[in-house]
Amino acid sequence: MKDVLLLHVGQCGIQQGAKLIETLTIEHNISETGKLQKGSDGSHFSFFQEQGQGRYVPRAIFIDLESLVCDRLRGGRFKDLFSQNQFISGVEDAANVFARGRNGSKKLFTKAMNSIRKVVETSNTIGGLLSFQASSGGTGSGFGSLILEEIADRFNTLTRIAYTTHPSRFMSTSVLAPYNTIFNLNTMTNICDINISLDNQSLYRIAQPVLEFSNGSPSFDTLNELVCRVCSDMTASLRFDGELHIGLQDYKTNLVPYPRINHMMVSHAPITNMSERHFDSTTTESITLDSFDPKYLMCDCEPLTGRYIAITLNYRGDVKPDAAHKAVLKAKEIYGIKFVQWMPTGTKISVNHEKIKTGFQSFFAESNKAITTCANNTDISSKFERISTQFDMLYKNRAFCHWFLDEGMLEEDFLIAREQIAALQNDYKDILGMTTEDDEDFTTF
Ligand SMILES: Nc1nc2c(ncn2[C@@H]2O[C@H](COP(=O)(O)OP(=O)(O)OP(=O)(O)O)[C@@H](O)[C@H]2O)c(=O)[nH]1
Ligand SMILES: [Mg+2]
Numbered sequence: 001m002k003d004v005l006l007l008h009v010g011q012c013g014i015q016q017g018a019k020l021i022e023t024l025t026i027e028h029n030i031s032e033t034g035k036l037q038k039g040s041d042g043s044h045f046s047f048f049q050e051q052g053q054g055r056y057v058p059r060a061i062f063i064d065l066e067s068l069v070c071d072r073l074r075g076g077r078f079k080d081l082f083s084q085n086q087f088i089s090g091v092e093d094a095a096n097v098f099a100r101g102r103n104g105s106k107k108l109f110t111k112a113m114n115s116i117r118k119v120v121e122t123s124n125t126i127g128g129l130l131s132f133q134a135s136s137g138g139t140g141s142g143f144g145s146l147i148l149e150e151i152a153d154r155f156n157t158l159t160r161i162a163y164t165t166h167p168s169r170f171m172s173t174s175v176l177a178p179y180n181t182i183f184n185l186n187t188m189t190n191i192c193d194i195n196i197s198l199d200n201q202s203l204y205r206i207a208q209p210v211l212e213f214s215n216g217s218p219s220f221d222t223l224n225e226l227v228c229r230v231c232s233d234m235t236a237s238l239r240f241d242g243e244l245h246i247g248l249q250d251y252k253t254n255l256v257p258y259p260r261i262n263h264m265m266v267s268h269a270p271i272t273n274m275s276e277r278h279f280d281s282t283t284t285e286s287i288t289l290d291s292f293d294p295k296y297l298m299c300d301c302e303p304l305t306g307r308y309i310a311i312t313l314n315y316r317g318d319v320k321p322d323a324a325h326k327a328v329l330k331a332k333e334i335y336g337i338k339f340v341q342w343m344p345t346g347t348k349i350s351v352n353h354e355k356i357k358t359g360f361q362s363f364f365a366e367s368n369k370a371i372t373t374c375a376n377n378t379d380i381s382s383k384f385e386r387i388s389t390q391f392d393m394l395y396k397n398r399a400f401c402h403w404f405l406d407e408g409m410l411e412e413d414f415l416i417a418r419e420q421i422a423a424l425q426n427d428y429k430d431i432l433g434m435t436t437e438d439d440e441d442f443t444t445f
Helices: 010-027 068-074 098-102 106-121 139-154 177-191 200-213 220-239 248-255 284-292 321-335 380-396 411-432
Strands: 003-009 048-050 056-058 060-064 087-089 126-134 159-166 194-199 242-244 263-269 308-317 347-352 369-377
Touching (some): 010 068, 060 106, 068 087, 087 106, 098 139, 126 139, 139 177, 159 177, 177 411, 200 220, 220 263, 220 369, 248 347, 248 369, 263 284, 380 411
Parallel strands (some): 003 060, 003 126, 159 194
Antiparallel strands (some): 308 369
């Protein structure tokens, strides 16, 4: 079960998709027109589907309620790589309202599901779906969750991994973000096997030193490259040879102790600038230590104040399994990493020998070795708590609710979604053995 379907919804999801396709074509030596440039080792089959005459098309679907973002990709550098039915776009976006996204055009929904069905049916070994979206706009959060629900229903054997960009603590781009995120989070918790939590403020923090060195200005393209590195590392085992393998299902079985405790924090190392590419001094130990350093974390949480439930460490390049195991022990000791009391082991290691590759316009240097760490840690609930507090502030005054009610949502939809997220926060407290009676009564509106 090695083949993977990529689903990119809304502006953020599609732009991350554009970068990911660039990364995958470089890693698999596929040209902008879909031709294999070197001999085939078969590694490209996970993400690319043969279309005849030696042409390969990414197994990816791009969906937006408006057309601008899809049009840029349709007419851009990779315009000859895609076939037109991979793009599903309409004429008007959801204007930052989850409910509008959720009510998005039936015609687009049917078209999207047909394209997804075709991709699933033309692969004999499809095993997973990776979806990319932001939770703070309307399309990615609303239309995205609608489509994912349908996929979960129709193709329930696929392992579903979602990369969701959540609102940042200090960088808000929409006043409705708390509502949209709570509604989206509620659905994603129930229908995805693994939810990877990202935020732009954390991604900027990671990219900043590299950008400063190159006088580069922050752009979504740079942030998206960081997310692509994580995704590339997490799927390297499906595609390339290695000594310790990890499949998509293994993330679910190793990281998720209870069905709803499926929200992960990720980090990637090394993050180095171009001047360091000729003096690659990284060691297995140095990248492992960096990957546990909160400053490389792609979401705004403090894992060292929480407890780890389980961690996968995905190594790439020139890494030996015994060096990896020793480095993990060292990191546990140096950072004082604590697991929940009932977790005896806690780490799953994969080692893959294919090095990471970057595009020629990248600010980030390639390296002989790299790591992506994907961790289930109780402090993820601090993020939910922050967003819930913002939700409560708005909802106490019923501010902006009419945009959702006008679309057919009910007052009780707000209460149910908020209650579910409060229950999720309490589940994390239970895991820590800390729930008090007061916490159960999460809020009175
Ligand atoms: N990392 C990253 N964030 C992005 C990108 N594009 C937009 N965002 C963020 O995504 C959030 C908004 O979501 P969008 O994807 O623009 O919204 P949408 O899903 O298209 O929904 P509507 O436009 O409201 O219909 C904001 O926090 C943006 O800062 C991107 O390419 N990369
Ligand atoms: Mg949009």
